[in-house]
Structure formats: C-alpha cells, structure tokens
Amino acid sequence: MFAKRIILFVLLLLTVEYSRSAAIIDEILAIVGNEPVFASDIEQELMQQKAQGRTETSTMQCEIFEQLLIQKLLLAQARRDSLKVNDLAVTQEVDQRLRFFTAQLGGQQEVEKYFNKPLSQIRKDLQDYVSEHNLTQQMQQSIVSKVALTPKEAEVFYASQAPDSFPMLPEQYVMQQIVRYPPSGQQARYDVRERLIELRERIMNGEKFSTLAVLYSEDPGSAKRGGELGLRSREEFVKQFSDVAFSLRPNQVSQIVETEFGYHIIQLIEKKGDMANVRHILLKPKFSGETQERAVNLLDSVANIIRKDSVTFEMAAMRYSEDKETLLNGGYVINPATQTSRFEKDQVLPADYFVLRAMKVGEISQAFASKDARGNDNFKIVKLTQILPAHRANFEQDYGLICDIARQQQQQQVFEQWIKTSIESAVIDILPKMQTCHYKYNWQKK
Numbered sequence: 197m198f199a200k201r202i203i204l205f206v207l208l209l210l211t212v213e214y215s216r217s218a219a220i221i222d223e224i225l226a227i228v229g230n231e232p233v234f235a236s237d238i239e240q241e242l243m244q245q246k247a248q249g250r251t252e253t254s255t256m257q258c259e260i261f262e263q264l265l266i267q268k269l270l271l272a273q274a275r276r277d278s279l280k281v282n283d284l285a286v287t288q289e290v291d292q293r294l295r296f297f298t299a300q301l302g303g304q305q306e307v308e309k310y311f312n313k314p315l316s317q318i319r320k321d322l323q324d325y326v327s328e329h330n331l332t333q334q335m336q337q338s339i340v341s342k343v344a345l346t347p348k349e350a351e352v353f354y355a356s357q358a359p360d361s362f363p364m365l366p367e368q369y370v371m372q373q374i375v376r377y378p379p380s381g382q383q384a385r386y387d388v389r390e391r392l393i394e395l396r397e398r399i400m401n402g403e404k405f406s407t408l409a410v411l412y413s414e415d416p417g418s419a420k421r422g423g424e425l426g427l428r429s430r431e432e433f434v435k436q437f438s439d440v441a442f443s444l445r446p447n448q449v450s451q452i453v454e455t456e457f458g459y460h461i462i463q464l465i466e467k468k469g470d471m472a473n474v475r476h477i478l479l480k481p482k483f484s485g486e487t488q489e490r491a492v493n494l495l496d497s498v499a500n501i502i503r504k505d506s507v508t509f510e511m512a513a514m515r516y517s518e519d520k521e522t523l524l525n526g527g528y529v530i531n532p533a534t535q536t537s538r539f540e541k542d543q544v545l546p547a548d549y550f551v552l553r554a555m556k557v558g559e560i561s562q563a564f565a566s567k568d569a570r571g572n573d574n575f576k577i578v579k580l581t582q583i584l585p586a587h588r589a590n591f592e593q594d595y596g597l598i599c600d601i602a603r604q605q606q607q608q609q610v611f612e613q614w615i616k617t618s619i620e621s622a623v624i625d626i627l628p629k630m631q632t633c634h635y636k637y638n639w640q641k642k
Contacts, residue, residue, distance in 0.1 A: 225261065226626040226639075228268035237264055240321065243311065247297055258633035265639060269618050270332035279334050281327045284429060287471060289330075290322045291427045339614050340607035345599055353602035354591045362589040362601070368538040369552055370582035372509055372527035374498060375519035375568070376575050378491035384481035388459050392452050392479055396461050399449055405463045405475050414458065415478040416571070423475035427468060437462070441474045457570050483573060488565075491575040495563035499577045502560055509560070509579050519568070519576075527579070532569075536596065538584065548578060555580040 406422025413419040444464035458480035513527030
C-alpha cells in the first residue's frame with residue numbers, strides 16, 4: 197500500500213502544466229486518500245479570489261491550502277458514497293463566474309490575459325473545479341442534514357450566550373398590500389408591437405441589435421450589455437421565451453414574443469448543448485390615463501371600506517388583489533432575502549418606502565403607482581402593519597433568527613467533529629514545505 201502511494205506520488209509529480217509566466221512542474225503539495233492537492237489549485241483559487249476583489253495576505257495561501265485539504269476529505273467521502281454531480285447547477289455556476297470575471301476585468305480578452313489561458317481552457321478548468329465543489333457541498337450537507345433543533349434547545353442556546361454576542365438589527369417594516377394591474381388596453385399593445393416591428397426592420401436592414409437594445413430595451417439588467425443574457429438553460433427562461441429562443445439559428449432575429457414581462461424580439465448568439473446565449477429587446481405597454489384612473493379609484497374605494505371596518509384587510513386582499521404571491525396570505529409581503537415578512541429600509545421597493553416612511557402603524561395608504569418583482573407597473577394600497585425599532589436580536593422578537601444561529605452553530609460543531617474523525621482515519625501526505633503553516637486541524641497527526 198505504501199509503495200503504491202509512493203509510485204502515485206512520483207507519477208503525479210511529473211504532471212506538467214503552465215504557470216502564468218513559464219512552464220513549470222505542477223507540484224503535488226498533498227494527497228488526501230487518493231485525491232491530490234496541486235500547487236496550481238492554490239494559484240487558481242488565489243487568482244479567483246483576487247479577481248473577486250480580495251486582497252492577498254501573508255497567510256492566505258496557507259488558508260486556501262487547508263480549505264483544499266478539507267475539500268479533498270469531502271470529495272473522497274463523496275466518491276465512496278457514489279454521489280452524483282448536479283450538471284445543471286455546475287453549468288449555471290460556471291457561467292455565472294465567467295460573467296462576473298468578464299464584468300470585473302473588462303471583457304473576455306482581459307479574462308484570458310489575466311488567467312493566461314484561452315477562454316475554452318478557463319471554462320474547462322472552472323467546470324472541473326465547480327464539479328468537485330458541487331460534490332463537496334452535497335457531502336457537507338449530508339453530514340449536517342440530520343441536525344435538528346428543538347424549541348427547548350434554542351432557548352437553552354440563547355440563555356448560554358452573552359446578549360451582546362447577537363447581531364444588531366436595523367429598523368424593520370412589516371406591511372400588507374393589495375395590488376391591481378390595470379389592463380394596458382388594445383391601443384397600448386398595438387403601439388408597443390409597432391415599435392418592435394420597426395426596431396426589427398432596422399436590425400434586418402443592418403443596424404446592430406446590441407446598439408438598439410442599449411437605446412430602447414426596458415430590461416435594465418441586460419440593456420447595458422446590449423441585451424445579452426449570457427448562457428442559460430431552457431428552464432431559466434419563461435416557456436414562451438425559451439420556446440422561441442431555442443428554435444433560432446445563430447444571429448437569427450425572432451418575430452415578436454409576448455411573455456408576462458412584456459413584448460420581446462430575440463436574437464440567438466450561440467447554443468452549447470442545452471444552453472443558449474441570446475440578446476433581447478423588451479418593451480412594455482404603457483397604461484392609458486383612463487385605465488390608471490380606474491385602478492386608483494378602485495383601490496381607494498377598497499381602502500375606505502377597510503378603514504370603516506366593513507371588511508378586514510386580509511379579506512379585501514383575497515377578494516381584490518391581483519398579486520398571486522400575497523393575496524392568499526392576507527396581503528403580507530414576504531422578503532425574498534429572508535423568507536420572513538420583515539424588511540429593512542433598503543429592501544423595500546423605492547416607491548413603497550416613499551409611502552411607508554410617512555405612515556403610522558395600522559394606517560392604510562392611498563393608492564399609488566409601484567412595480568412588481570418583474571419590473572411590471574402596478575398600483576397598490578399598503579398597510580403598515582408593524583415597525584420593529586433597531587435592536588439587538590433577542591429570543592422574544594427574533595425567534596426564527598436565534599434558531600438559525602443555534603442551528604448553524606450545531607451544524608458547524610458536527611462538521612468540525614467529522615473533519616477531525618476523518619483526518620484520524622485518512623491516509624494523508626503533506627509536502628514538508630507546507631508543514632510550516634499554522635493549521636486549525638491536526639493534518640500531520642502529531
């Protein structure tokens with residue numbers, strides 16, 4: 197067994213890769229089970245962290261190396277447990293990282309220059325790295341998934357901690373809403389389709405799709421990138437959009453496509469397997485003054501009925517609201533970041549906060565114009581249900597948060613114990629030059 201590992205170590209040491217400056221032998225710095233840690237693994241992770249804005253410190257390489265050792269422990273166990281890579285999740289993360297690097301470094305050529313590799317090789321390296329990371333995440337989740345926290349354990353945890361160890365929470369708002377989407381009207385839909393037909397004709401006559409997207413598209417996320425959405429799977433688009441996008445040939449421009457977001461024309465840039473990169477121009481019908489007035493009048497009437505106690509806000513939301521996400525839960529708005537009904541000031545839609553800031557708890561607003569999560573215009577009335585002043589997290593007001601903190605601590609303890617036990621039973625070889633680092637765990641089994 198020992199002889200086989202020496203042979204494996206020597207063979208792997210002969211693996212040749214290229215550094216950013218010259219061809220060098222890619223050293224194996226450690227072997228965990230049968231999983232090697234290469235010097236290039238540290239270099240690649242270091243470069244990624246720098247590209248993400250982190251400043252290098254004197255201990256960063258040692259910190260990265262220990263994290264890689266932990267990943268290799270997890271990876272070895274994942275392979276023994278026959279865990280499978282989530283290919284879709286890996287592809288999405290690789291695309292997300294490449295988009296981030298491209299934006300941070302200023303284009304694909306700058307990314308290739310920074311990593312000193314063609315984009316195809318960067319993508320392959322990322323694919324390998326993220327695939328391993330996907331397996332290690334699954335393995336770590338499997339290790340901590342059985343941690344269950346009872347209310348009593350949460351209470352005991354809270355009592356055992358110093359009060360000032362819990363985070364300070366800013367002022368938070370709880371609100372309910374009733375939303376109406378006024379019909380845009382036949383003329384408005386006709387007008388927006390005519391504008392898109394004109395833009396499509398300009399593209400067919402030689403103007404750049406990307407230029408017109410910057411000038412006219414009402415999708416703020418993609419307009420500044422010339423309408424480009426990046427490589428995405430079919431499932432990431434709404435069905436009407438993906439059905440058309442994936443049927444196009446490269447550079448072909450679609451006819452007008454209607455979705456819940458508005459009206460689009462689409463151009464296919466490229467397809468890679470089950471992924472497609474497209475540009476689009478999005479336009480939305482504009483409400484007429486008459487339809488806006490009808491929506492506002494209806495909502496103001498509903499608000500007056502609630503104020504007179506003729507009906508509760510909850511019942512009115514169920515009867516009159518057109519927001520599918522809130523009408524069945526009494527109109528309570530859920531914060532997507534926390535999955536609770538609490539919002540910090542900067543998490544509230546600007547139009548909503550402008551109204552909320554002048555209200556008292558229990559008040560119901562007049563109707564006002566706002567937007568939904570998709571950026572579609574709507575009208576709403578809101579009730580300011582509660583204001584939680586800035587405070588330190590406590591058991592009475594923030595039970596869910598305290599439970600999350602306690603559960604995370606338990607999971608961390610379980611995971612750290614798994615690492616220690618696994619190190620004891622694993623065969624681990626670390627190159628002498630890496631034994632000078634100060635590690636959290638006893639990798640050298642002294």
